[in-house]
């Protein structure tokens with residue numbers, strides 16, 4: 001299989017049997033340690049934490065990462081913690097399908113804590129292909145442990161054994177998307193694209209690396225058993241802690257999804273130019289601009305996130321002036337040849353890497369963030385020199401955070417015009433090009449190569 005190719009990616013979104021056949025997969029993507037042991041050796045504590053992580057992700061944005069830093073998860077050995085995270089991520093990606101299977105077997109909905117135990121067990125058996133005896137016996141032990149779930153111990157046992165005996169039955173990939181999101185994407189992109197998005201949302205993505213100038217992509221690809229994509233990104237299906245991979249310590253590359261690398265290329269900075277990255281942390285795009293030889297100023301309102309940017313600069317030996325400030329409040333009168341606005345957004349395009357975004361995003365947030373983007377775009381425009389470029393991008397699939405922003409911006413700012421993108425020149429799928437010359441990258445594009453995150457990007461130029 002090619003690096004990052006998705007098992008089952010050609011299957012129908014509807015009416016598909018859920019289990020992925022074939023060899024058991026390792027415990028997960030970037031989340032899993034390469035030391036993941038046999039999953040049947042891992043005990044009930046890891047499963048308990050998997051349930052906590054799943055529920056934290058369902059409750060709040062960044063809930064999973066926050067819960068990973070809390071005592072129950074931190075008390076686990078690293079390998080058990082990696083397993084717990086992998087199970088929670090698998091459950092999140094396939095939550096709708098798992099609930100379809102459960103609901104067919106349950107006459108009435110059990111308490112949430114019981115459902116959690118069963119979700120966690122089915123994520124193991126049907127997605128990670130953990131041996132059924134390990135997943136079922138640990139679920140029953142966990143049910144027994146808590147007075148609230150104890151009365152349901154036999155139900156848990158019967159349901160899980162029933163799925164093991166009879167198979168999961170038909171499930172639909174679209175069931176994994178919240179209804180309001182599916183309805184939105186259907187209306188915006190059409191039924192076929194929705195199917196592609198739903199299929200993309202089920203799978204664990206490959207890892208993409210952007211390289212420092214002078215580093216040979218073929219050599220990196222060989223070292224990480226990957227391939228070089230159009231645009232120069234190296235893609236690998238390798239799992240485990242990237243800090244242990246060849247070239248990390250020496251700063252030869254940084255992790256950046258193939259789509260996230262497109263806006264930086266679209267800005268097309270030349271050595272000696274000045275560039276402003278207005279929402280820069282954790283810095284993937286700042287590194288690109290610095291690597292292209294620009295003199296870069298990187299702003300972000302979040303000092304903790306900028307710490308990661310500074311670490312990334314140090315590791316790669318690249319340079320930028322870093323300022324912790326809300327971009328619209330930056331008291332500095334410089335203007336720049338190139339300005340990048342990678343605006344805060346709902347991040348719905350990143351659902352492959354962060355499946356929780358689909359649960360955490362609420363409809364009202366789209367409008368709220370669109371207001372912030374509007375304000376930041378106007379602040380960005382003021383920083384562009386005459387004849388200079390502005391790239392606006394978001395990792396959202398919502399039109400209000402992409403196309404609608406640029407349409408409204410060009411109406412407000414007749415001194416700017418679109419410079420049409422050339423997808424091949426920036427490593428984007430050809431089908432991402434819109435009639436206006438912007439890029440609308442969908443996670444369902446490049447499906448045969450393992451997909452990519454969703455992004456919107458437009459290149460604008462100040463003509464007066």
Ligand SMILES: C[S@@+](CC[C@H](N)C(=O)[O-])C[C@H]1O[C@@H](n2cnc3c(N)ncnc32)[C@H](O)[C@@H]1O
Nearest residue numbers: 279280281282283284285300301302326327342
């Ligand atoms: C999409 S992320 C940026 C990712 C970054 N460009 C990269 O490639 O690594 C958006 C960033 O905007 C920052 N942010 C939000 N509001 C801001 C504001 N008013 N001014 C500056 N940064 C802001 C957030 O802290 C967050 O780091």
